[in-house]
Amino acid sequence: MSLGTGRPIVAIPGPSPTPERVLAAMHRPSPDIYAAELGEVNRKLMDGLKRLAGTRANVAPYIGNGHAAWQAANANLFSRGDRALVIASGHFGRSWAEYTRAQGVDVDVLDFGEAPPDANRLADRLSQDRDGRITAVMVCQTDTASSAVADIPALRAAMGDHPALLVVDAIASLGCSPMFMDEWGVDVLISASQKGLMSVPGTCFVWFSDRAARRGRTDNFAPYWDWTIRANATELWQFWGGTAPVQQVFGLTEALAMLEKEGLEAVWARHARLARATWAAFDAWGAKGGADGARIAMNVADPDRRAHSVTAARVPGADALRAWLSREAGVVLGVGLGAADPANALRVAHMGHLNTATHLGVLASMDAGMQALDLPHGPGAVEAAVQVIALENVSKLA
Numbered sequence: 001m002s003l004g005t006g007r008p009i010v011a012i013p014g015p016s017p018t019p020e021r022v023l024a025a026m027h028r029p030s031p032d033i034y035a036a037e038l039g040e041v042n043r044k045l046m047d048g049l050k051r052l053a054g055t056r057a058n059v060a061p062y063i064g065n066g067h068a069a070w071q072a073a074n075a076n077l078f079s080r081g082d083r084a085l086v087i088a089s090g091h092f093g094r095s096w097a098e099y100t101r102a103q104g105v106d107v108d109v110l111d112f113g114e115a116p117p118d119a120n121r122l123a124d125r126l127s128q129d130r131d132g133r134i135t136a137v138m139v140c141q142t143d144t145a146s147s148a149v150a151d152i153p154a155l156r157a158a159m160g161d162h163p164a165l166l167v168v169d170a171i172a173s174l175g176c177s178p179m180f181m182d183e184w185g186v187d188v189l190i191s192a193s194q195k196g197l198m199s200v201p202g203t204c205f206v207w208f209s210d211r212a213a214r215r216g217r218t219d220n221f222a223p224y225w226d227w228t229i230r231a232n233a234t235e236l237w238q239f240w241g242g243t244a245p246v247q248q249v250f251g252l253t254e255a256l257a258m259l260e261k262e263g264l265e266a267v268w269a270r271h272a273r274l275a276r277a278t279w280a281a282f283d284a285w286g287a288k289g290g291a292d293g294a295r296i297a298m299n300v301a302d303p304d305r306r307a308h309s310v311t312a313a314r315v316p317g318a319d320a321l322r323a324w325l326s327r328e329a330g331v332v333l334g335v336g337l338g339a340a341d342p343a344n345a346l347r348v349a350h351m352g353h354l355n356t357a358t359h360l361g362v363l364a365s366m367d368a369g370m371q372a373l374d375l376p377h378g379p380g381a382v383e384a385a386v387q388v389i390a391l392e393n394v395s396k397l398a
């Protein structure tokens with residue numbers, strides 16, 4: 001017998017659950033891509049994407065996943081031999097640095113391990129760059145592997161009057177937590193369709209400031225990645241570098257409509273609340289360790305620097321727990337990507353199209369699995385999560 005039958009809950013940090021409304025919006029044959037109607041839908045989508053990022057500047061859409069967006073941004077940003085500084089707080093930051101290095105860029109890494117970045121260390125590092133050779137500072141707002149969050153305004157402030165552009169990967173945070181690209185002084189922002197944007201994988205976006213646009217062409221330039229054509233497009237094919245991914249344009253339009261109807265502030269508050277419920281559960285589980293002293297612990301100690309979209313944690317017996325959850329609860333959790341001991345680490349996603357019932361189901365199922373497998377854990381986790389949902393004052397979470 002298995003109790004895992006029924007609608008599965010895939011709580012991995014991307015792709016996130018796709019709303020039925022988004023799937024339904026995509027379920028259509030390709031229309032005439034030369035007709036005015038689709039062009040208008042696409043133009044409105046670009047406006048919506050700018051509102052989502054908090055910018056009045058430029059957005060270039062691409063067919064591709066988050067890695068394609070990295071390459072697209074790099075092709076527009078760097079000539080061979082340029083110097084960049086990547087601030088890394090986990091697997092994604094380090095992997096972004098490798099990608100950029102492979103494109104011929106001289107990349108320095110300010111590596112914080114799996115911990116959130118310290119703005120003071122950025123200020124120190126840039127103060128050593130007296131001749132201003134670093135042309136870009138790159139950072140993940142949320143490193144999805146460690147669930148560490150970078151304080152973007154603090155990092156921008158630490159850059160002072162250094163001329164480098166600030167490039168932010170918001171693939172795991174846009175649509176989950178605040179982003180005010182213009183207000184925060186972000187020059188280049190990167191995201192993709194399948195996490196906070198609640199759509200299927202396959203499209204990605206690079207927003208860029210006028211300051212970034214003025215840097216002009218690089219010798220890594222490749223016409224397909226040129227953000228100028230896409231951001232200044234008038235014809236549909238120019239936006240997408242060829243045939244538009246029409247079904248995705250309709251799906252994304254529906255997803256953005258859902259986010260705007262709920263209201264971005266409310267969307268962020270919902271993510272904050274579900275994140276806090278998750279942390280309350282982890283705090284309770286971690287209160288009691290095993291005989292060998294091993295205990296459950298979230299990766300990021302400081303709640304202010306924890307992601308609202310995913311929680312990475314050390315969980316003794318994580319592999320067995322994930323297998324139990326999949327078999328007996330229909331719940332799939334993420335693996336401990338980049339963790340020191342992956343068999344005893346996992347990630348719980350709480351991003352995108354998610355509500356109380358689904359998420360308490362995940363946390364309660366985890367508790368059941370820990371009990372069934374006799375894994376070391378403290379009691380009261382479900383009650384602690386329930387209390388965050390039931391009792392916390394909504395207004396203070398906005």
Ligand SMILES: *Cc1c(COP(=O)(O)O)cnc(C)c1O
Nearest residue numbers: 065066067092140142144171172
């Ligand atoms: C998911 C993710 C990526 C990679 O995106 P893909 O769509 O898998 O290529 C890069 N950076 C961050 C922060 C992510 O969360």
